[in-house]
Amino acid sequence: MKRALLIAGGTVGGLGAVLAITPPQLSTTSSINIAGGSVIGTTGTSSSASASSSSTSSAPTKSAKPVATKKATAGATTQPAASQSATAAASPAATQTTAPVTSTVKDGTFTGPSVNVNYGNVQVMITVSNGKITDAVAVQAPRGKNDRYTNMAVPILKQQTLQAQSANIQGASGASYTSYGWFKSLQGAMAQAGL
Amino acid sequence: MNHLRQQFPVWGTIVDVDCYSQFVSDADLNEAMKQITDFCEAVDRDFSTYKEDSWVTRLRLGKVAIENCPDDVIEVWDLCAQAKWLSDGAFDPWAVAGGFDPSGLVKGWAADKCADLLVAAGVPHVQVNAAGDLALRGGWFDSASEEIKPWSIGVVNPTNTLEVVKVYEITDGAIATSGTYERGAHIHDPQTGMIAIGAASATVVGPLGWLCDAMATAVMVGGDDSAKWFGQPELQGYQVFGVNRHEESAWEI
Numbered sequence: 073m074k075r076a077l078l079i080a081g082g083t084v085g086g087l088g089a090v091l092a093i094t095p096p097q098l099s100t101t102s103s104i105n106i107a108g109g110s111v112i113g114t115t116g117t118s119s120s121a122s123a124s125s126s127s128t129s130s131a132p133t134k135s136a137k138p139v140a141t142k143k144a145t146a147g148a149t150t151q152p153a154a155s156q157s158a159t160a161a162a163s164p165a166a167t168q169t170t171a172p173v174t175s176t177v178k179d180g181t182f183t184g185p186s187v188n189v190n191y192g193n194v195q196v197m198i199t200v201s202n203g204k205i206t207d208a209v210a211v212q213a214p215r216g217k218n219d220r221y222t223n224m225a226v227p228i229l230k231q232q233t234l235q236a237q238s239a240n241i242q243g244a245s246g247a248s249y250t251s252y253g254w255f256k257s258l259q260g261a262m263a264q265a266g267l
Numbered sequence: 268m269n270h271l272r273q274q275f276p277v278w279g280t281i282v283d284v285d286c287y288s289q290f291v292s293d294a295d296l297n298e299a300m301k302q303i304t305d306f307c308e309a310v311d312r313d314f315s316t317y318k319e320d321s322w323v324t325r326l327r328l329g330k331v332a333i334e335n336c337p338d339d340v341i342e343v344w345d346l347c348a349q350a351k352w353l354s355d356g357a358f359d360p361w362a363v364a365g366g367f368d369p370s371g372l373v374k375g376w377a378a379d380k381c382a383d384l385l386v387a388a389g390v391p392h393v394q395v396n397a398a399g400d401l402a403l404r405g406g407w408f409d410s411a412s413e414e415i416k417p418w419s420i421g422v423v424n425p426t427n428t429l430e431v432v433k434v435y436e437i438t439d440g441a442i443a444t445s446g447t448y449e450r451g452a453h454i455h456d457p458q459t460g461m462i463a464i465g466a467a468s469a470t471v472v473g474p475l476g477w478l479c480d481a482m483a484t485a486v487m488v489g490g491d492d493s494a495k496w497f498g499q500p501e502l503q504g505y506q507v508f509g510v511n512r513h514e515e516s517a518w519e520i
Binding site: 244 | 283394400401407420422435442443444
């Protein structure tokens with residue numbers, strides 16, 4: 073199972089390769105193949121599909137459709153929710169694309185606060201290298217009868233943390249976020265790193 | 268282009284909202300976010316099977332008839348019936364132990380509602396990720412190239428959640444994944460009552476969030492036999508990506 077699915081290589085760097093896939097565009101429903109049910113190896117799919125990477129269906133207009141709003145003048149000058157940056161801790165990519173990494177970002181390992189969730193404590197440690205999070209681990213996670221739950225949740229949250237940095241992917245399907253504590257602790261660790 | 272990304276806890280999980288707007292002010296963005304969190308909390312109050320006084324709990328206990336429920340609950344009830352019919356009964360919220368349980372549809376439905384709330388507030392580029400069930404609107408704004416691009420959404424390998432096995436590019440629409448790895452083995456075959464073994468994970472991409480969510484659950488039960496459902500005209504425009512449980516393979520419809 074793992075062999076066949078190991079197209080991302082399990083590393084963030086590997087994500088780049090698989091992200092070159094351009095799957096069928098949802099907006100062009102005509103291209104969707106409805107018949108089928110045939111078994112397709114993932115490995116083959118990924119390597120063969122990687123040739124075409126640019127999309128054509130979305131209109132690459134420079135800016136958004138001018139939606140009429142109440143405060144058309146206010147929007148242009150205000151910062152994109154600077155006050156929200158604390159809650160947006162899990163999306164460093166977004167912050168970095170709008171505001172490039174500044175000299176205040178420190179490399180190293182940073183440990184967030186221990187956050188109580190209703191079945192134990194969660195504490196996250198991140199590794200920052202060249203201004204990017206390269207690893208995120210739970211140094212403290214609930215134990216005991218919730219082990220099975222924790223064992224699933226931690227890698228999913230780690231993946232969310234790392235994926236959020238990839239400029240090539242904006243979201244993931246299939247991963248339940250299971251711990252708000254993870255994000256709270258992550259926030260603290262990122263604040264220490266200056267992210 | 269103003270950008271806001273925010274997570275909030277609801278339904279025992281996290282909802283992640285990511286949106287871009289050129290004109291809407293921070294204050295209005297925050298107001299729209301408030302509407303979304305309020306809506307999600309209302310969904311929790313109405314649909315939770317864990318809350319004693321939710322409408323769904325009262326329905327399960329036979330304390331209320333569906334006709335006497337609020338509009339949202341009736342809407343979801345009707346959508347459940349449609350999804351059951353479209354999946355030949357593989358998705359059957361009435362066959363769950365304890366009675367009517369729309370949990371396999373509500374997250375996708377709510378994600379759509381949240382996304383539409385933001386669009387109505389003048390925010391054209393929206394991603395709402397309700398714990399793996401996503402609603403996408405208008406693509407996202409890439410500040411590096413100053414272009415609107417389709418949202419790139421990765422499907423996670425159910426046996427190694429650090430891997431992305433497929434990426435869908437979606438400008439407008441929804442994507443939902445069901446899998447035993449999310450919350451343990453939580454998908455049951457309504458016909459047998461056994462834990463579903465059709466696929467290790469099933470992803471459905473299409474226009475409507477509730478239908479993607481419900482059909483992803485149904486494909487978990489039906490496996491690649493589900494191919495026949497997707498030939499129906501009602502499911503034109505929907506794609507399936509399944510990862511098999513016992514073989515080293517994935518399949519698509």
